[in-house]
Amino acid sequence: MISSHQAQCLLAAAQDKAKLLNVPVNIAVLDGAAHLKAFVRMDGAVLGSIDVAMKKATTAALFQTTSESVWEYCKPGAPAPALEISNGGLAPFAGGLPLKGARGELLGAIGVSGGAVSQDLEIAQAAVAALSD
Amino acid sequence: MISSHQAQCLLAAAQDKAKLLNVPVNIAVLDGAAHLKAFVRMDGAVLGSIDVAMKKATTAALFQTTSESVWEYCKPGAPAPALEISNGGLAPFAGGLPLKGARGELLGAIGVSGGAVSQDLEIAQAAVAALSD
Amino acid sequence: MISSHQAQCLLAAAQDKAKLLNVPVNIAVLDGAAHLKAFVRMDGAVLGSIDVAMKKATTAALFQTTSESVWEYCKPGAPAPALEISNGGLAPFAGGLPLKGARGELLGAIGVSGGAVSQDLEIAQAAVAALSD
Amino acid sequence: MISSHQAQCLLAAAQDKAKLLNVPVNIAVLDGAAHLKAFVRMDGAVLGSIDVAMKKATTAALFQTTSESVWEYCKPGAPAPALEISNGGLAPFAGGLPLKGARGELLGAIGVSGGAVSQDLEIAQAAVAALSD
Numbered sequence: 001m002i003s004s005h006q007a008q009c010l011l012a013a014a015q016d017k018a019k020l021l022n023v024p025v026n027i028a029v030l031d032g033a034a035h036l037k038a039f040v041r042m043d044g045a046v047l048g049s050i051d052v053a054m055k056k057a058t059t060a061a062l063f064q065t066t067s068e069s070v071w072e073y074c075k076p077g078a079p080a081p082a083l084e085i086s087n088g089g090l091a092p093f094a095g096g097l098p099l100k101g102a103r104g105e106l107l108g109a110i111g112v113s114g115g116a117v118s119q120d121l122e123i124a125q126a127a128v129a130a131l132s133d
Numbered sequence: 134m135i136s137s138h139q140a141q142c143l144l145a146a147a148q149d150k151a152k153l154l155n156v157p158v159n160i161a162v163l164d165g166a167a168h169l170k171a172f173v174r175m176d177g178a179v180l181g182s183i184d185v186a187m188k189k190a191t192t193a194a195l196f197q198t199t200s201e202s203v204w205e206y207c208k209p210g211a212p213a214p215a216l217e218i219s220n221g222g223l224a225p226f227a228g229g230l231p232l233k234g235a236r237g238e239l240l241g242a243i244g245v246s247g248g249a250v251s252q253d254l255e256i257a258q259a260a261v262a263a264l265s266d
Numbered sequence: 267m268i269s270s271h272q273a274q275c276l277l278a279a280a281q282d283k284a285k286l287l288n289v290p291v292n293i294a295v296l297d298g299a300a301h302l303k304a305f306v307r308m309d310g311a312v313l314g315s316i317d318v319a320m321k322k323a324t325t326a327a328l329f330q331t332t333s334e335s336v337w338e339y340c341k342p343g344a345p346a347p348a349l350e351i352s353n354g355g356l357a358p359f360a361g362g363l364p365l366k367g368a369r370g371e372l373l374g375a376i377g378v379s380g381g382a383v384s385q386d387l388e389i390a391q392a393a394v395a396a397l398s399d
Numbered sequence: 400m401i402s403s404h405q406a407q408c409l410l411a412a413a414q415d416k417a418k419l420l421n422v423p424v425n426i427a428v429l430d431g432a433a434h435l436k437a438f439v440r441m442d443g444a445v446l447g448s449i450d451v452a453m454k455k456a457t458t459a460a461l462f463q464t465t466s467e468s469v470w471e472y473c474k475p476g477a478p479a480p481a482l483e484i485s486n487g488g489l490a491p492f493a494g495g496l497p498l499k500g501a502r503g504e505l506l507g508a509i510g511v512s513g514g515a516v517s518q519d520l521e522i523a524q525a526a527v528a529a530l531s532d
Contacts, residue, residue, distance in 0.1 A: 004441055007439075031299075033297075033300075034299075035446050036438060036449055037440050038439050038440065039435060040403065040406075040436075041403070041435065042403055043402055047434050061180070062179065062180045062181030063179055063181040064179055073250075076209065079226060079251075080250055081204055081226055082217040082218075082222075082223065082224065082226070083185065083224070083226070085217065085218060085222045086184045086222065086224060087184045087185075088184075136309055137309045140306075168307075168316060169307065171307065172302060172304060173270065173273075174301075174302060174304065176269055176270045180301050183301060300446060328447030329447040330445055342475065345492060345516040345517075346492045347470055347483070347491055347492055348470075348483040348484075348489065348490065348491055349490070349492070351483065351488045352450045352451050352454055352490060353447055353450045354450075356447075
């Protein structure tokens with residue numbers, strides 16, 4: 001499972017990237033069972049993104065994949081319509097990433113929301129890269 | 134109503150099929166009133182599929198039909214948009230099957246989730262076939 | 267974390283004890299993060315006890331103690347009134363037990379409901395004893 | 400409103416105090432509108448206390464007082480029975496404190512849970528003291 005030290009490392013790297021991009025975001029870090037481990041709302045981040053950051057991270061943790069991957073299952077014409085309303089509501093778009101350990105085991109997940117979806121993803125990726133350093 | 138013996142028979146047959154397919158799944162068995170009768174999460178099944186298995190079985194029990202049949206009512210252009218958000222959230226895609234008795238009466242329902250949608254359906258069908266043996 | 271094999275062992279031992287006591291119960295087994303692993307409703311168990319069995323197990327998993335221990339914190343005059351309404355509702359009375367591994371680590375929890383509270387506890391204890399055999 | 404800098408100061412002081420007391424806790428910091436600003440779950444803190452820390456902080460923010468003060472309104476014989484089930488559930492016991500600015504304006508609230516109630520309060524007080532330094 002993810003440690004407090006790892007969670008703080010993720011939050012720090014994500015905030016550094018967000019400042020570079022000049023976009024305030026919400027950042028949620030969950031453990032591998034989708035329980036909240038750490039969270040930060042940067043000054044100026046919109047309130048509506050608190051829940052979105054949580055749901056992106058939850059989506060990544062519960063399905064052990066990127067949040068946007070879940071959309072491949074439930075988008076129009078895909079085999080699992082309405083999958084997004086399961087589990088209290090998923091966020092099947094980019095910005096949620098699973099966190100894997102050295103042997104591929106699930107450590108947890110991170111979810112970022114507040115910027116453009118592409119920025120949210122970039123910030124989450126910067127955090128994950130910092131974790132594996 | 135479904136008996137404990139029947140529920141265990143369903144869970145055993147579903148797990149046998151899932152092992153053959155090499156895909157760990159969650160399996161929920163409900164009675165005809167959509168109350169939980171038995172449940173198993175196989176080792177390695179993703180956490181996000183617990184709720185999906187429950188919702189597939191609930192969908193099948195509440196509407197006395199296959200879970201994917203409900204999509205015919207609420208898909209784009211169909212007469213009942215948003216039906217899928219009723220009843221605490223349905224799962225209108227394959228893997229949920231109603232269980233019928235010898236005279237067609239509703240005994241309960243089974244829901245399977247964790248593999249590809251087609252695998253989930255195959256596993257549910259194997260369980261239903263075992264029940265009627 | 268608890269395995270499917272261990273969960274089935276718990277359910278079997280609990281049902282054996284319940285049959286000896288001649289009282290049909292609901293039995294829920296959770297993992298250490300309070301996610302459902304396995305469940306059985308014995309024939310004749312009252313519907314209202316499904317949720318109670320789940321909540322007893324959740325209480326034991328989330329607080330890593332017996333479900334009734336939580337009442338010591340929130341009973342009249344105790345320091346944490348209304349603790350029982352946290353976490354979606356706890357069941358702070360006997361019948362929920364944490365499951366510990368050989369080194370004291372949390373494996374999961376079991377919750378039993380449907381009989382007298384003392385019977386529920388006795389059944390849960392029989393299951394835990396079987397697990398450690 | 401509370402800033403990210405202030406929130407981090409609160410989390411750091413709370414964790415320092417918790418380490419001194421040798422008790423791992425969950426710490427939630429909300430803004431004055433009861434929206435989450437920052438959160439940390441220390442390694443080893445029980446999962447059941449995540450929600451309790453949130454509810455203590457929510458209680459303090461929504462009523463602009465200490466979380467335990469709310470109990471004076473809803474305890475047996477007091478004029479507002481069941482107040483604790485309003486607002487999605489309050490936690491009317493110690494560990495939640497409002498955060499006030501220099502002119503007495505509400506900045507936010509902190510909630511701590513995971514130790515004995517008296518420890519949780521002590522940790523929250525240490526955080527508030529650090530904020531006003």
